[in-house]
Structure formats: structure tokens, C-alpha cells
Amino acid sequence: MLQGLINNFTLLTTFLFFGNMVWDKRQASRPNGNSGTGLILGLVLGLFGVGLMYYTFPINATVVADLRQLPILIAVSMGGWVPGVITTAIIFLYRLFLLNGLNMASVWGAANALGTLAIALSLLRGQHLSLRRWASALGLTAVLSMLIFTFILPGEKWGPIAVFGLVFIVGGSFTFIMLHYLKRSGESLRIMREAAHRDFLTGLFNLRAFEIMMEQKIAYSDRYRIPFSLLLVDIDHFKQVNDTHGHPAGDAVLSQVAAVLRDTFRPGDHIARKGGEEFTVIVDECGADKIGIVAERLRRNMEGTRFVLPDGKELKITISAGSATYPDVPRECLIERADRALYRAKASGRNRVCTASADEDE
Numbered sequence: 001m002l003q004g005l006i007n008n009f010t011l012l013t014t015f016l017f018f019g020n021m022v023w024d025k026r027q028a029s030r031p032n033g034n035s036g037t038g039l040i041l042g043l044v045l046g047l048f049g050v051g052l053m054y055y056t057f058p059i060n061a062t063v064v065a066d067l068r069q070l071p072i073l074i075a076v077s078m079g080g081w082v083p084g085v086i087t088t089a090i091i092f093l094y095r096l097f098l099l100n101g102l103n104m105a106s107v108w109g110a111a112n113a114l115g116t117l118a119i120a121l122s123l124l125r126g127q128h129l130s131l132r133r134w135a136s137a138l139g140l141t142a143v144l145s146m147l148i149f150t151f152i153l154p155g156e157k158w159g160p161i162a163v164f165g166l167v168f169i170v171g172g173s174f175t176f177i178m179l180h181y182l183k184r185s186g187e188s189l190r191i192m193r194e195a196a197h198r199d200f201l202t203g204l205f206n207l208r209a210f211e212i213m214m215e216q217k218i219a220y221s222d223r224y225r226i227p228f229s230l231l232l233v234d235i236d237h238f239k240q241v242n243d244t245h246g247h248p249a250g251d252a253v254l255s256q257v258a259a260v261l262r263d264t265f266r267p268g269d270h271i272a273r274k275g276g277e278e279f280t281v282i283v284d285e286c287g288a289d290k291i292g293i294v295a296e297r298l299r300r301n302m303e304g305t306r307f308v309l310p311d312g313k314e315l316k317i318t319i320s321a322g323s324a325t326y327p328d329v330p331r332e333c334l335i336e337r338a339d340r341a342l343y344r345a346k347a348s349g350r351n352r353v354c355t356a357s358a359d360e361d362e
Contacts, residue, residue, distance in 0.1 A: 007055045008067055012175060015048055020182040041079045042086025045071040049091040053099055057167065059160040063153060067171045068095070069116040069141050074175065076120035077129050084125070088117040108148045115144045129179065138172035199273040201251055202258035210272035210280055217270075217282055218331050229291035229325045230334055231281040232342045233261070233298070236318045236350040238277035249309040253317060256307050264298045288325040288355065295321045295353035303351065318351035328358040 049071040056064035068091055076084035096102060096110040123137040145168065146161045153160060197209035205213065217228055235257060242250040254277065261271050261279060270282040283294055299319060307315045322341025329337045337356035345354040 008052065008057060008171065009174065011051065011055055012067070012070070012171065013178065016175070016178045016182060019044065019048075020186065038079050038082035039086065042075055042083035043090070045075040045083060046087040046090025049087060050094050053091075053095065059164045059167075060153075060156075063149075063160060065145075065164050065167075067168065069112065069145065069168075070172060070175050072113065072116045073120050073124065073134075073137055073141065073172070074179070076117070077124040077134070077179070080125050081121055084117055084120055088113050105152055108152050112145055112148050116141050119144070129176075129183065131176065134172075134176045138169065138176075142168045142172070202255055202273050204258050204261070204279070205270060205272035207272065207274055210270070210274065210282075213270045213272075213282055214334075217284075218326060221326055226285055227287040227325055227327060229283045229286040229288070229294075229323050230338045231283055231291065231295055231298075231321055231323045232274075232335075232338045233279040233281065233319050233321045234342055234346065235277035236320055236346075241315065241317075245309055245311075245313070245315075249311075252309055253307050253315065256305070257302070257317065257319075260301050260305055261298070264301050265294075283323075286325070288328050288358070291323045291325060292353065292355050295323055295355070299351065299353055320345040320350045321353040322356065323353070324356040325358075329356060 049068045052066045052068045052071070056066045058064050072084060072087050072091065075087040092110045092113045095113065096106050099109075100106060119137050119140045123133050123140075142165050146165050149161045149164065150157060197205055197212075199206045214230075220226070221228055235253070238250065238253070241253055254273075257279070258271070258273070261281065265271060265281060265283065268284045270284075272280045274280050283291060286294060299321060302317060302319045305317070307317050309315060320342060322338050322343070322345055324334050324337035324341065326334055341354040341356040345352045348354070
């Protein structure tokens with residue numbers, strides 16, 4: 001029995017650790033998720049449940065048990081009903097027909113999987129993973145399994161049932177501790193990863209993040225034939241703000257400009273501080289026919305905002321902006337063309353927007 005328990009816990013630890021690494025990388029590369037995430041999670045955890053059926057531990061001289069219910073609880077707690085149903089379906093079908101053939105024990109084992117899914121959906125779906133909810137789901141699942149054992153175990157049964165209940169509770173508690181630890185570790189890593197790509201003053205993306213997002217957006221545009229526009233924004237006469245009111249006032253203005261940018265653009269648009277008083281915006285799914293309207297809306301929003309300084313004084317700030325659209329403008333010229341348009345806006349008197357045309361000279 002001890003060897004079987006060691007094998008189960010080793011498999012649990014290995015799967016949770018490496019599975020969490022892969023899951024975090026997938027989530028980082030697809031922050032908004034997609035329709036296939038739940039499917040993949042359900043398939044993987046279903047196969048994990050199948051694997052646990054082969055790492056059994058004896059509870060008496062003739063009966064062995066395993067921890068196949070745990071992947072169902074994990075699937076629902078991590079991804080909701082879709083992966084939960086898929087995981088359960090795989091475990092249900094494999095236990096019913098493939099593990100030892102169709103017999104009374106396989107029918108009860110498959111029914112146990114369905115009961116575990118019902119418990120998980122009632123207590124864990126759409127909920128923040130907490131000890132109270134996990135303990136309730138774990139306890140009810142253990143009770144369900146022990147009730148099934150009362151029907152299928154011959155002769156003296158209460159001793160083996162008690163052994164199974166103890167082992168199952170210990171295994172489930174260990175699983176919760178691992179999930180909680182891995183979740184906290186993943187959150188810490190995401191925070192550090194996010195901080196490395198953020199401007200400390202404004203909270204916007206920094207130049208490094210902007211360069212990565214530009215490459216990703218160009219690749220996405222090439223694949224799906226969806227245009228996007230690059231908007232370069234510069235605060236007019238910002239040096240005068242620093243010279244007249246001091247650098248703390250300049251920092252306050254930069255933070256408030258960032259707030260206006262966030263309020264103006266959609267969540268799918270990427271806003272970055274390029275450096276100093278310069279900002280960049282990757283405007284998603286925005287062609288040359290729309291970017292002028294979008295940029296003008298930003299200009300009006302800036303012009304109509306009162307910027308409050310640390311001493312309580314108010315300033316009016318204006319911006320100049322230049323844009324270029326991909327793929328109308330080649331990728332190697334995109335930033336340069338947008339920068340030229342910004343220069344024209346500033347040379348024309350500032351507080352205006354200009355758009356690069358596709359037929360400009362190289």
C-alpha cells in the first residue's frame with residue numbers, strides 16, 4: 001500500500017508542477033483566452049485521471065482504489081464546466097468500458113465520476129479557489145466514494161472504507177496545497193513579468209513592451225489580413241511645464257495624460273510611453289479611413305481636460321499626433337512615416353493631427 005501511495009503522490013506532484021508551468025505559459029501567450037483552452041484543459045486532466053487508474057493502492061487483500069476523482073475537481077475549479085465535463089467523460093468512458101471491461105464494479109466507478117462532477121459543479125464552478133469550498137467538495141466526494149464501496153465490497157468493509165476515506169482526504173488536501181502554492185507563485189511571476197513591461201510613472205507599457213507588441217501585431221495582421229494603425233503622440237510645450245512648475249508638476253501631467261489615453265482608447269488597443277513626453281498607441285483593427293477620426297477624438301479630449309498640478313493649479317495641455325497604417329505602409333517604414341506625420345503636425349502649429357499616406361516618398 002505504501003508503495004502505491006508514494007506512486008500516486010509522485011504522479012500528482014509531477015503533473016501539477018509541470019502542468020502549471022505549461023498552463024501559465026499558455027495563459028501568458030493568450031491573455032484573453034480562446035475557445036480551445038477549456039477543451040485542452042479537459043483533455044489533459046482526463047488523461048491524467050486515466051493515468052491515476054493505473055497507479056492504484058490496495059485497501060484490503062482483494063480491492064484496490066485510486067484518486068481519479070481529483071482531476072475532475074481540479075478541472076472544474078480551474079476552468080469551469082467545460083473542462084469538467086470533458087475530464088469526466090474521458091474518465092467515465094475509460095472506467096466503464098476499457099479499464100477492466102463492463103461489469104458491476106465499472107458501472108459503480110463510472111457513476112462515481114458523474115457524482116463527483118455534480119459535486120464539483122455545485123461547489124467549485126466559477127468560484128475563487130478557497131479552502132472551505134475545496135474541503136466541502138473533497139469531503140462530499142469522499143462520502144460518495146465510501147457509499148459506493150458499501151455496495152461493492154464483500155464481507156468486512158468498514159475498515160477498508162475508512163482507509164480509503166483517510167487516504168483520499170490526505171491526497172485531496174495535498175492537491176489543494178499544491179494548487180494554492182502554484183497559483184500564488186504564478187501570480188507573483190506574472191506581477192514581476194508585468195512590472196518589467198510597464199512604465200513606473202504612468203502604468204502604461206514601456207518601450208520594450210511596445211516593440212514586442214508591434215512585432216506581434218504585424219504578424220497577426222499578416223495572418224488575418226486585418227489592418228491596424230500606429231499613432232505617435234507628443235505633448236506640446238512640455239518642457240515649459242517642467243521649467244515653469246517643476247518636475248513634480250511634469251510628472252503629474254504625464255500621469256494625467258496617460259489617464260486620458262486610457263479613457264479614449266479601447267481595451268484591445270495598446271498604449272505605451274515611448275519616453276519623455278512621447279506616447280505610442282497601436283490602434284487595433286483601425287484602417288487609414290478611421291485613424292484620423294480616432295486621433296482627432298484624442299486631441300479634443302486632451303484639449304478639454306483640466307490638468308491639476310500638485311500645488312492645486314490647473315493647466316490646459318494640448319498634444320500633436322501623427323499616424324501611419326499597416327499594411328498600407330510597409331513595416332520597415334511604419335514608425336518613420338508616423339514620426340514624419342507627427343513632425344508635420346508640430347510644424348503646422350501643434351494641437352493637431354496628421355496622417356501618413358501610403359504613397360509618400362521613401
